[in-house]
Amino acid sequence: MNRKLEGKIALITGGSRGIGAAIAKRLASDGAKVAITYSKGVDAAAAVVKEIEREGGKAIAIQADAIDAEAAKAAVEKSVATFGKLDVLVNNAGTAIPKTFEETTLEEMDRVLDINVRGVFIATQAALKHMKSGGRVIMIGSSVGERVLVPGLAAYSATKGAVK
Template sequence: MAQSLKGKVALVTGGSRGIGAAIAKRLAADGARVAITYAKDANSATDVVKAIEAAGGKALAIQADAAEPEAVQAAVEKAVAALGKLDVLVNNAGTAIPKPFVDTTLEEMDHVINLNIRGMFVTTKVALQHMNDNGRIIMIGSCVGERNLTPGLAAYAATKGAVKMFAQSLSREVGSRGITVNNVQPGPIDTDLNPASGDWATPQKAVTALNRYGHVDEVAALVAFVASPEAAYITGANLTVDGGTNA
């Protein structure tokens, strides 16, 4: 595989499982040294690091709950200290609490907002203070941030709509440094959080054009391209990888 990210350093938040783990492994395969953050699951984070190292890459896991601003700031600084610099930030940490909005508690609302929006804000601000010119900031939004067909995701969709507008707006502030900011919007992807075998899967699969769930590697492939030098003229873009959910 071409080492399109050779010599680069990437930080992937929420990189211990699912889409984040696949992104971390793919960026490492493309030549980047990779730091991942994780909230609780140290074993899974260690597994990701071991898998990257077994394939000849360099990786580092840092415990940091993306909803805790001080932890996020420390994690970015630890990654830079350990790996020497920062070229690519992937804001992947996030969550959904699917339920009818009328049944959603204030605590659940706060958690989704703090993780999906505030955590992304804080991580991005600190990362920008360390990021090299011609760097890459990549948000993992969601296709429901543009168009939501699934009941039970009102609050989540609102946060991902915020992610979309943040990426577009920030791209205009950092473009003079050659830094691109893009929002990759997955559709239904087979993960622990949203398994293709789950009760919730039938309506999601039904609204895709391909009539299937996506694989984490299919999201990672798009992120790797956006992170690469070939994507230097793509910025402020919302790129769906959703099997045609929003078609």
Template sequence: MSHLINKTSLVTGASRGIGAAIAKRLAADGANVAITYTRGAEAAAQVVKDIQQAGGKAIAIQADAADANAVAAAVEKTVATFGGLDILVNNAGTAIPKPFVESTLEEMDRVIDINLRGVFIATQAALKHIPDNGRIITIGSCVGERMGTPGLVAYAATKGAVKMFTQGLARELGPRGITVNNVQPGPIDTDLNPANDEWAAPQIANTALKRYGHVDDIAAMVAFVAGPEAGYVTGTSLTVDGGTNA
């Protein structure tokens, strides 16, 4: 597939897991790809190497999603390297699972700073460069729409906010042909939420398909809304959760 040739994408928090899969899929579809990471420089370098070995172009930029200056610099480096920016994927996110009454203010602030404020920061910086008919895609969560997992109160609140952010921004950017969409994963097998972990059993039980999803399931949906065939899809939340919210 090559429907993203001559397009440039920036994927935040993409050194591993869902973000890495998204970066590799967009590159496979022809896009130049920049990824950001906070820690794990070796993992980020490996994502870039994998893309380059497959014939794509990619760079990795260290930038904490909550650091406005670092994110703005990452956007500018992406534009300077590839000559523009067409697709932003707000993937960076975090969760600190524990009962709400036990959560510290510092922990809640960190979840808000990365999952919500970080989306604001990256999107505002990217919109200085994204042309008409560009794409903004945020990775939300199925718990942002229906909460069935105790211990994720603050996380779910930020993902619910991302859903409304998507709808509001889609209205503002619609006249320019820029689409804004929210991809909502359910339980996906990653280092942070492995399918063989003790937390996996109740999540699997909540799905209709009775299994975890794969990172490529999310990457495929992102690739679709990033491409030309999704030009009339905007302001929507696309849930990829194996029927968790069914």
């Protein structure tokens, strides 16, 4: 096992499933202590933490909706309070609304923008206060729809392109 991240602390937004869970597990296997955020999936988040701990790592799960600025800031603060510092922020939380451009309402577009773009801004701004002496911020963008509009993913493609 490679422990190149021993002593590092990472916060992964949207870390309870999919790519976020895989990132959390990998960072933990490389020695980092990890905090993951989740919006609604408490059971999935608990399962990720349990798996990391079973492998000898340290992890916590924090309920924080990416569009709630105060919750996002609190997640950063809880990570620092629990582990003493923050070295890595992985902005992974995201959402998609599987509708064509014509079918997507303004309210739905606003929600996708809030989570996929505004949420990244909020989490990054909160984390940078704790990274004055160094650290890394990783943005998870997407190549979906980069050159050709993918049917049903107009809002997602636009917002992930903004992050990329």
